[in-house]
Amino acid sequence: MTHAVPTARGLAAGLILCALPLAGCALKPPTGPDDTPSVDRIFGGQEFASPLPHRLLWRAGSEEFLSWRRNDDGHEEIWTEIARTGERRRLVDLTAILDALGEERAGQTAGPMGDVDMAKPARLAPALSPDGRTLVGIHRGDLYRLDLESGRAAFLTRGPAPEWFPTFSPDGMRIAFVRDGDLFVLRLSDGTERRVTRRTRTTIRNGLADWVYEEELGVTRSFWWSPDGSRLLFVEYDVGGEPVQTITDDIPRYAAVERQLYPKAGLANARVRLGLVAARGGRPAWLDTPRDEDGYLVRAGFTPDGLVWYVWLGRAQTRLELRVLDAPHGAARTVIEEFDPRWVELLDEPRFLDDGRLLWVSDRDGFRHLYLYRLDGTLERRLTSGPFEVRRLLDVHEESGRVLFVSNRADVRERRIEAVPLVGGGIVELTPRAGTHAPRPSPDASLLLDTFSTRHDPPRLELLDATGRWIRTVDDGRIEALETLELPPIEFRDVTAEDGTTLHAALIRPPGFSPARRYPVLVYVYGGPHSQLVVDRWAGSRGLFLRSLARRGIVVWWLDNRGTAGRGRAFERAIFRRLGDQELADQLAGVDWLRGQGWVDERRIAICGGSYGGFMTLHALLSAPEVFRAGVAWAPVVDWTLYDTIYTERYMDTPEANPDGYAASALPPRAGALQADLLLMHGLMDNNVHFQNTVRMIDALTAAGKPFELMVYPRTRHGIRSAKSSRLDFHRRQERFLLRALDVR
Numbered sequence: 001m002t003h004a005v006p007t008a009r010g011l012a013a014g015l016i017l018c019a020l021p022l023a024g025c026a027l028k029p030p031t032g033p034d035d036t037p038s039v040d041r042i043f044g045g046q047e048f049a050s051p052l053p054h055r056l057l058w059r060a061g062s063e064e065f066l067s068w069r070r071n072d073d074g075h076e077e078i079w080t081e082i083a084r085t086g087e088r089r090r091l092v093d094l095t096a097i098l099d100a101l102g103e104e105r106a107g108q109t110a111g112p113m114g115d116v117d118m119a120k121p122a123r124l125a126p127a128l129s130p131d132g133r134t135l136v137g138i139h140r141g142d143l144y145r146l147d148l149e150s151g152r153a154a155f156l157t158r159g160p161a162p163e164w165f166p167t168f169s170p171d172g173m174r175i176a177f178v179r180d181g182d183l184f185v186l187r188l189s190d191g192t193e194r195r196v197t198r199r200t201r202t203t204i205r206n207g208l209a210d211w212v213y214e215e216e217l218g219v220t221r222s223f224w225w226s227p228d229g230s231r232l233l234f235v236e237y238d239v240g241g242e243p244v245q246t247i248t249d250d251i252p253r254y255a256a257v258e259r260q261l262y263p264k265a266g267l268a269n270a271r272v273r274l275g276l277v278a279a280r281g282g283r284p285a286w287l288d289t290p291r292d293e294d295g296y297l298v299r300a301g302f303t304p305d306g307l308v309w310y311v312w313l314g315r316a317q318t319r320l321e322l323r324v325l326d327a328p329h330g331a332a333r334t335v336i337e338e339f340d341p342r343w344v345e346l347l348d349e350p351r352f353l354d355d356g357r358l359l360w361v362s363d364r365d366g367f368r369h370l371y372l373y374r375l376d377g378t379l380e381r382r383l384t385s386g387p388f389e390v391r392r393l394l395d396v397h398e399e400s401g402r403v404l405f406v407s408n409r410a411d412v413r414e415r416r417i418e419a420v421p422l423v424g425g426g427i428v429e430l431t432p433r434a435g436t437h438a439p440r441p442s443p444d445a446s447l448l449l450d451t452f453s454t455r456h457d458p459p460r461l462e463l464l465d466a467t468g469r470w471i472r473t474v475d476d477g478r479i480e481a482l483e484t485l486e487l488p489p490i491e492f493r494d495v496t497a498e499d500g501t502t503l504h505a506a507l508i509r510p511p512g513f514s515p516a517r518r519y520p521v522l523v524y525v526y527g528g529p530h531s532q533l534v535v536d537r538w539a540g541s542r543g544l545f546l547r548s549l550a551r552r553g554i555v556v557w558w559l560d561n562r563g564t565a566g567r568g569r570a571f572e573r574a575i576f577r578r579l580g581d582q583e584l585a586d587q588l589a590g591v592d593w594l595r596g597q598g599w600v601d602e603r604r605i606a607i608c609g610g611s612y613g614g615f616m617t618l619h620a621l622l623s624a625p626e627v628f629r630a631g632v633a634w635a636p637v638v639d640w641t642l643y644d645t646i647y648t649e650r651y652m653d654t655p656e657a658n659p660d661g662y663a664a665s666a667l668p669p670r671a672g673a674l675q676a677d678l679l680l681m682h683g684l685m686d687n688n689v690h691f692q693n694t695v696r697m698i699d700a701l702t703a704a705g706k707p708f709e710l711m712v713y714p715r716t717r718h719g720i721r722s723a724k725s726s727r728l729d730f731h732r733r734q735e736r737f738l739l740r741a742l743d744v745r
Contacts, residue, residue: 001216001528001612001647001688036551037485037544039735043728047481048544052461053079056449058442059132065442065449066128066148068094078135078148083447083463086472092151098139101153122220123164130172134188138163143177145188156186157193164208165221169229174279176223176232178208183223183234185279196232196281203240207232210239210261210270215688216646217298217313217346224301225279233308234275234284235297241268245692247685251714260687265641265648265662266655272297274310276328287325288332296646303352303375309335311350317343317650322350322360324375335377336360340569342576343650348393359383359403361393363569370403372422383420384427389566391415395445396422397466404430404445404466406437412566413492413504413536417448417468430468436537439464449474453538455490455506458482486511488550490543492534495559495593501571503586504534505559505593508550518601520744521594522549524558527583528612529575529651532566533558542721545731552744557594561586577661579640579651580619587616588624604742606676608632608734610721611689618667618697625675630741632734634681635718638667638693668700677741678708681730683716683723709737 041047053067063083071077075095081088126137135146139155141162146153156175157163164178175186176196183206186193197206207223214220223234245262248255263269274297275284287308289297298320300310308325310332319339323332335358338344347368348361357380360371368390370383384390388409394417396403402419409427410416415436419428431437435454441447446466453459460477464470488508495503510519524546526533539546546556560566561583563575574582594600607628609617614636621631640648640662641655655662663669678701682694691712701708711733713726720726738744 001530037487037548039545039548039731040728041481042541042544042548043731048479048541050459050477050479050540052451052459052475052477056440057128058440058449059128060130060443062132063442063447064132066091066132080148081474083442083449083474084471086474091148092146094146097146097151097153098144101139101144101155122214127166127168127175129168130170134172136166136168136175138166143175143186156188156191165223167221167223167225169225169279170227171229174229176225176279178206178223181205181208183207183232183277185232185281194281196277196279197234197275197284199236201238201240203238205237205239205270206275207234208237209235210237210242211687212263212269212644212646213237213296216644216650217296219298222300226302227304227306230279232277232279233300233302234277235300236273236275237270238272239270242270243267245687245690247687247690249685249715258685258687262687262690263645265643265645265652267645269294269296269315269645274300274308276308285328287328288330298346299349303356304354305356307375309350309352311346313344313346315649316653317345317646320344320346333377335375336373338362338364340573342573345650348390351393351396353396359393359396361390363389366570367568370405370420381424383422383424387568388412389568391566394439394448395441397445399444399446400466402428402466404439404441404448406439408566410434411536413534415535415537417450417464419466419468428468430464434536436535447471453477455536455538455543456487458538487544487547492536493593495590497586497589501562501586503559503561503589505557505590506534508547508556510550510553510555513555515597515599517599519599520554520604520742521600522546522554522556522738523587523590523594523607524556525561525587525609525616526613527561527563527587527609527616529563529565529572531564531612532560533564534560535566549735552739554744555594555599557590559587559590575651577652577658578664579661580615580623580665583616584620584623587620588627591627604629606630606632606738606742608738610634610636610681611718612637614689615667619665621676621678622667622670622673625673628676630677630738632679632681632737634720634730635683635686635689636667636680636693636697637689638697640665642690642693642696668696671697671700671706672704674701674704674706674708677737678706679711679733679737680708681711681713681720681733683713683718683720683726685715686718686720688718 053069055068057066067079069077075093077093078091080091124138126135143156143163145156161180166175166177181199183197184193184195209219209222223232239261242261242263245260247258274287274289277284294315296313298311298313311322313320321334322336324335325332351359356375358373370390372380390405390407392406394404401422404419406415407418417430417437438451439448448464450462450464451459458477458479461474463472463474491507493505493507495505550556563583605628607617607620614633617631617633621628637643682691684691713720716723716726721730
């Protein structure tokens with residue numbers, strides 16, 4: 001499961017609880033045709049989509065940036081814009097260019113595409129040349145080159161095997177990429193390509209991580225150019241010992257089968273080592289990495305002066321080390337070591353400064369903070385401290401000597417941009433406005449493109465300087481369709497758990513709310529690690545869906561339980577070795593708070609959620625059957641032995657080391673406890689939480705004689721609530737089920 005992102009990473013999830021009015025007190029839905037964000041309006045088109053560009057890239061050495069935008073015809077265009085003045089011009093219609101390239105290949109295909117459909121977006125991201133004039137991207141599995149000024153485009157490769165991760169050399173004259181498990185370098189001047197690694201077995205992947213590394217460790221490209229462009233550092237993954245999960249596409253006359261390398265908890269991972277090879281090819285030098293040690297090579301790269309570094313995480317995930325090699329054939333030395341008897345993880349990539357020092361993020365004192373180290377391992381100073389978290393390290397503004405970062409210091413539910421001097425001193429808040437700031441610094445960190453939103457205001461794009469001074473609004477993010485809606489506000493609330501812990505929650509009241517009535521209640525929750533739903537930011541279509549339910553007269557509620565992010569190490573690690581127990585206890589504390597308000601019909605409470613939220617939904621239905629009347633679980637984990645090594649073992653240890661914890665969290669053996677109406681939904685080609693999970697739940701419920709409803713989506717992966725082919729039906733079906741099961745009219 002990936003970390004949660006503004007657009008998200010990992011198990012997408014939700015938990016929804018509902019309580020409904022007393023019998024005979026039906027709520028009237030709104031009648032206005034334009035003031036209700038219905039399911040069909042929200043998910044049937046692009047009416048409420050943000051107009052902000054979906055990709056931004058600064059052009060190196062300038063105060064100019066590129067933006068990817070869609071025009072009225074749905075075409076993707078690339079624009080260039082001078083940051084300070086706003087002078088903007090369209091460079092190319094990328095959709096038209098790619099369509100034209102595709103016509104060159106009429107009647108041809110890219111051949112066997114392997115796991116193209118399982119690729120993470122980072123594999124497909126275009127690369128911008130150092131001078132900002134040339135783009136190299138991937139279309140139909142091949143690399144194309146696009147001159148942004150002239151609009152001329154041509155394929156660089158034409159073969160059956162797909163290419164991944166096009167990456168410019170420092171001088172911009174060559175492109176490195178992965179094909180068929182090996183690294184290649186292509187010279188742009190004449191198109192000559194050279195294979196620089198030669199794998200000895202088909203189970204070897206050079207420079208290309210397997211699925212579990214990408215999903216759970218955020219690993220993208222696994223090769224790096226040296227600063228002088230003479231060498232490539234790369235990770236070799238030997239996946240020969242990894243088990244295979246089969247996934248079928250049953251639409252063709254004969255089902256197509258995918259064979260996904262997927263190590264489940266307690267089973268074998270890929271073996272990894274770090275290699276260094278000349279950009280012209282040759283025998284690689286294998287560096288001093290713990291190939292025979294069971295663990296994970298989390299990050300790697302070069303320091304500014306050309307030293308190799310990497311981050312190693314042991315299989316138990318209790319010890320993490322940053323190591324540096326002073327010479328390619330020398331021994332690696334440990335510069336920084338982190339240890340936690342529960343688990344430790346890389347919180348941000350180390351940032352190596354030109355003067356030989358580095359910035360490091362650690363939660364060793366209980367909260368994520370910034371530390372400044374020398375390369376010999378000496379801690380020079382701790383830059384931040386206190387009961388808050390540095391959520392993201394941005395960059396160093398060299399002119400002022402300040403580190404820019406994003407934190408929740410003002411409020412755990414917010415994200416603001418702040419700065420602290422490298423020489424030590426107080427933190428300076430750069431963005432005092434409450435809400436969520438997601439900045440993209442310019443190459444020299446003198447400017448920030450800041451995407452800003454609140455729970456009531458959709459994202460807008462603003463330009464700031466390194467002091468936080470507002471320069472101009474780049475895009476106001478106006479969504480015209482929202483202006484006709486009367487959206488109920490989102491209120492923040494706090495709940496006190498039985499042991500005195502404060503839990504943050506959010507509440508949406510229906511229009512015309514009266515405490516004298518008995519309302520349905522909908523509680524939405526993710527519940528799993530790395531998530532935080534109670535945040536002051538725009539929630540997009542998900543938020544509109546919840547507000548549409550509030551418009552139907554339902555009180556909507558969500559709460560961040562222990563195990564979720566943003567509240568410090570102890571809060572997050574409270575779930576260790578017993579997934580589900582503390583999370584459910586905190587969610588039930590939220591339900592108790594709602595009951596105590598006097599406007600909840602306790603006979604009618606439902607719960608809904610997906611992925612980790614699907615696990616939480618079923619866990620709640622089976623553990624507290626007296627509380628819940630109905631539930632919807634989509635893409636649920638039902639047994640943690642079925643989920644992947646890195647995520648599951650981090651929180652649960654292995655099944656051999658923690659058999660009681662795995663047994664306690666397994667849901668099929670408890671199927672007989674089900675009393676609620678239940679709707680199960682799953683994508684048949686889910687390659688994250690496999691359909692196997694729902695099959696096991698179906699088998700157990702059937703054996704126990706428990707009725708339930710089932711919906712499966714062919715050719716659909718994990719994100720069934722956002723996939724174009726399923727999102728409208730998914731939300732219609734969920735809404736209909738909840739309203740019917742709880743007799744809301």
